Amino acid sequence: RQHEIPMKLKGAGYLDILRAGGGILDTVRKTRAASFEELYDKTGGFLDEMMGLGVTTCEAKSGYGLDFDTEVKMLEVLKKLNEDHPMDIVSTFMGAHAIPEEYKDRENGADQFIDMLCTDLLPYVKENQLADYADIFTEDSVFNYEQSKTYLEKARKLGFGLKIHADEIEAIG
Numbered sequence: 626r627q628h629e630i631p632m633k634l635k636g637a638g639y640l641d642i643l644r645a646g647g648g649i650l651d652t653v654r655k656t657r658a659a660s661f662e663e664l665y666d667k668t669g670g671f672l673d674e675m676m677g678l679g680v681t682t683c684e685a686k687s688g689y690g691l692d693f694d695t696e697v698k699m700l701e702v703l704k705k706l707n708e709d710h711p712m713d714i715v716s717t718f719m720g721a722h723a724i725p726e727e728y729k730d731r732e733n734g735a736d737q738f739i740d741m742l743c744t745d746l747l748p749y750v751k752e753n754q755l756a757d758y759a760d761i762f763t764e765d766s767v768f769n770y771e772q773s774k775t776y777l778e779k780a781r782k783l784g785f786g787l788k789i790h791a792d793e794i795e796a797i798g
Contacts, residue, residue: 640766640794649689649723656689656699664702672712683712686760688719691738692727693746696720700755717788718756720746721768721776739772743779751783760788765795 656664668685675683687699700716707714720742728734750756759780763773777787792798 638794640764650726652689653691653695653723653725657692657695661698661702664699665705668702668706669710672706672710672714676712681711681713682715684715684717684758686717686719686722687756688722688760688762691720691723691725693741693749696746697749697753697755700750704755715758716756717758717760718747718750718785719760719762719788720750721759721761721773723762723767735768735772739768739776743776747776747779747783747785751785757786758788759785760790762793763789763791763797764793765797770798 659667672683685703687696687703690696690699696718700718703714703716706712707716721739724735724738728738731737747759750759759777761768761773761776763770768776773789773791777789781787
C-alpha cells in the first residue's frame, strides 16, 4: 500500500488510514478482485522467498476478504499450497480482521458482522478443515471486548485454537 506513505509521512496512524477507507480495506478490495490462481501464484512466490531464507514453516492468515466467498477462497489457496508446496503452512482464520465497508454504515454493523462470522463462516471453515486457529482484531474502531468474546467463545466451542490481536495500537482495556 505504497500510496499510503504520504499520509504516514504527514503523521497519519494506522487507525487514521483505516477510518479513511485505506489500510486493510484497500487490501480487501484487491483481494476480493483476485482470482484463486492469482492468490495461489502470489502466495507461492512469497513461500519460495521464505524458503530461500531457510524458513520451513509459516503461519498464514486470512482476513483480507471479510466476506464469505473471499475468506473461503483465501483459506482454500492456503490449503492447496500446503499440499503442493514444500513449506509447512499453519492456517489461521482471521475473518474478524476489520469491519467490512458494507457493514460500516449499518446500525450495529460490527455486531451483525460478528454474528455472520459465528453463524456461517466459523462453522464452514471448521467443517472443511480450512484453518487450525481463529483470530480477531480487538481494537479501537474495530471489534470491542464483547464482540471479541462472542467470536472467540464460538471459535473455541468449534475446536479452533485461539489467537487475538488486542490493544495493539490503542489501549482499550
